[in-house]
Amino acid sequence: MEAQILHSSSFCFSSSGSSSINRYRFSSIKPLSVCFPQKTRTTNVISMSKKDDNTESLSYKGSGVDIDAGTELVRRIAKMAPGIGGFGGLFPLGDSFLVAGTDGVGTKLKLAFETGIHHTIGIDLVAMSVNDIVTSGAKPLFFLDYFATSRLDVDLAEKVIKGIVDGCGQSDCALLGGETAEMPDFYAEGEYDLSGFAVGIVKKDSVINGKNIVAGDVLIGLPSSGVHSNGFSLVRKVVARSGLSLKDELPGGSTTLGEALMAPTVIYVKQVLDIISRGGVKGIAHITGGGFTDNIPRVFPDGLGAVIHTDTWELPPLFKWIQQSGRIEDSEMRRTFNLGIGMVLVVSPEAALRILGEAKNGDYVAYRIGEVINGDGVTYL
Numbered sequence: 001m002e003a004q005i006l007h008s009s010s011f012c013f014s015s016s017g018s019s020s021i022n023r024y025r026f027s028s029i030k031p032l033s034v035c036f037p038q039k040t041r042t043t044n045v046i047s048m049s050k051k052d053d054n055t056e057s058l059s060y061k062g063s064g065v066d067i068d069a070g071t072e073l074v075r076r077i078a079k080m081a082p083g084i085g086g087f088g089g090l091f092p093l094g095d096s097f098l099v100a101g102t103d104g105v106g107t108k109l110k111l112a113f114e115t116g117i118h119h120t121i122g123i124d125l126v127a128m129s130v131n132d133i134v135t136s137g138a139k140p141l142f143f144l145d146y147f148a149t150s151r152l153d154v155d156l157a158e159k160v161i162k163g164i165v166d167g168c169g170q171s172d173c174a175l176l177g178g179e180t181a182e183m184p185d186f187y188a189e190g191e192y193d194l195s196g197f198a199v200g201i202v203k204k205d206s207v208i209n210g211k212n213i214v215a216g217d218v219l220i221g222l223p224s225s226g227v228h229s230n231g232f233s234l235v236r237k238v239v240a241r242s243g244l245s246l247k248d249e250l251p252g253g254s255t256t257l258g259e260a261l262m263a264p265t266v267i268y269v270k271q272v273l274d275i276i277s278r279g280g281v282k283g284i285a286h287i288t289g290g291g292f293t294d295n296i297p298r299v300f301p302d303g304l305g306a307v308i309h310t311d312t313w314e315l316p317p318l319f320k321w322i323q324q325s326g327r328i329e330d331s332e333m334r335r336t337f338n339l340g341i342g343m344v345l346v347v348s349p350e351a352a353l354r355i356l357g358e359a360k361n362g363d364y365v366a367y368r369i370g371e372v373i374n375g376d377g378v379t380y381l
Contacts, residue, residue: 058241058326063233067290067335087286087298088133088200096201099138103128104195107232111261113191115246118156120264121194122163123170124229127265128288129198130171131343134269135284135299137208137276138200140173148181149192160194163264171269173198208276210283210299210346217282218352219296219306219370222271224342226263226318230289231336235261238326252317260318268343271364280351287338293378294335296344305375313367316340334380341369 061067090097105124112121122145130140145164147157157180168175187193202208227235239246239257246258253260275281283299296306319339322328333339347355352368359366373379 055327057332058234058237058328059332063237065233067294087135087284088138090136090207092204093201095205096203097136097138097207099133099136099200099202100198101129101132102195102197103132103229104193105229107236108227108229108262109191109193110236111232111246111258115258115262117258117262118159118163120163120166120262122160122165123167123264123267124163125194125196126164126167126171126198127267128229129196130167130173130200130267130269131265131286132288133198133200134272135208135286136200136202137206137273137281137284138202139273140171140198140200140269142174142176142199143168143171144176144197145178146181146195147178147192148183148187148194150182150184150187150189152180152182153190156190156192160192164196167264167267170267171198173200208281208284211301213282213300213304213346213372215304215372215374216349217346217372218349218368219308219372220345220347220352220355221313221341221367221369222268222343222345223266223313223365223367224287224338224340225266226260226316227322228265228288228338228342230338232261234326234328234336235322238322238328242321242325250318251321253321257321266342272343272345275345275355278351278354280348280354281345282348283346285344285346287342287344289336291333291335291337291339292341292344293331296378297376299346300372303374303376305373305377305379306370307373307379307381308370309381312369313340330380334378341367344369346372 088099088101090099103125105121105128108124109121112118125145126143129143133140143164145161147160149157164178165175239261244257246256246261248257249255250257250260272284285295285299287295292308296308300306316339319333319337322337323333328336345355355366356368358364
C-alpha cells in the first residue's frame with residue numbers, strides 16, 4: 001500500500017450496484033494497523049543525495065501522498081477507537097491472541113498494468129498483511145482477498161489469484177476465500193484493484209510487543225527484494241522524469257527497470273518465526289510506508305530511540321537510481337522507502353550474536369544496522 005494509514009474498524013465490502021462473486025461467508029471485526037507521528041533526529045554525517053543542478057527534488061507529498069494528512073486522520077480515529085497503533089490488531093481468544101491485518105499493493109498495480117506482470121502481484125498482496133501480523137509473533141492462519149474490476153478477464157484474474165496462492169504457500173497459511181467484484185464503468189479497461197486480509201494467532205505469553213526493549217538492544221535488518229509495495233506514487237514520478245522505459249535496463253543493475261520494480265515483496269514469516277523460536281527477540285518493525293523514520297520507533301517504549309548506521313549494508317542499485325533520478329532528499333528517502341531492509345528485529349545483544357553467526361554461516365542474510373538508545377526518534381550516522 002502507499003502510506004500505511006490504516007485503522008481499527010468493522011469492515012465489509014458492499015457489492016451494491018455491481019456484479020459480486022462471493023467466495024466465502026464470514027463476519028468479523030478486523031483491528032488493523034496504523035502509523036503515528038514520531039520525532040526524528042537526523043545527522044548530516046552522510047548525504048546520499050547529490051543535487052548538482054537546479055532540477056526540483058521530488059517528494060512523496062508532491063507525488064500525491066501526504067503522510068502527515070494520514071497521520072492526522074489516524075489521530076482522529078484514535079479518539080473513537082482507543083488502543084490502536086500496532087502493525088496488527090490483537091483480539092483475545094482464550095490463552096491466545098488472534099492477530100489481524102489488512103492492506104493492498106497501492107499504485108504498484110499501475111506498473112503491473114504497464115509491464116503485464118500480473119503473476120506476482122498476489123504475492124505482494126499476501127506479504128503486506130502477513131508481514132504485519134508476524135511482527136507480533138503471530139503465525140498466519142488464513143488469508144482472504146478482494147479482487148475488483150470493471151469487466152472480468154478470467155485469464156488475467158487467474159494469474160493474479162495464482163500469485164495469492166503462491167504467497168499463502170510462502171507464509172504457510174490457507175487461502176480461505178475472497179470476493180470477486182465486477183463493477184462496470186468503475187475501473188479503466190484492463191485494470192483492477194486488490195486488497196487482502198490476514199489472521200494469525202500467538203499465545204498471550206509469547207506475544208512480541210516491544211515492552212521489554214532497553215537501551216543497548218541491537219537492530220538486525222533483513223534484506224528486501226526491492227521497493228516492495230510502498231512508495232510507488234513517487235517511483236512513477238521518478239520513472240516519468242528519467243525518460244527511461246520500463247523495458248530499459250536498470251542502471252547499475254542486471255534486470256530491466258520494470259522487472260526490478262515489480263520484484264515481489266519478501267515474505268518474512270517463516271524466517272522470523274524461526275528466529276523468534278530461539279529467543280531474544282523483543283520487537284519487530286515491518287518497514288513499509290513511513291520507512292525507517294516512522295516504523296522503527298513504533299515498537300519502542302517511551303524514552304527510547306534508535307541509531308541507524310547507514311554504512312552497514314549496501315544501498316541496492318534500484319534505490320540509488322530512484323534517488324539520483326528524482327533528486328530526492330535523504331530524509332525523504334528514509335521516510336518513504338525501505339532502502340534495502342524490509343524487516344527490522346530488535347533483539348538482545350546475545351541474540352544478535354547468534355543471528356549474525358547464523359548469517360555468517362550462510363543460513364540467511366542479516367545485518368547489524370544499529371542499536372537502541374535513550375532518547376526518541378531515529379538518528380542516522
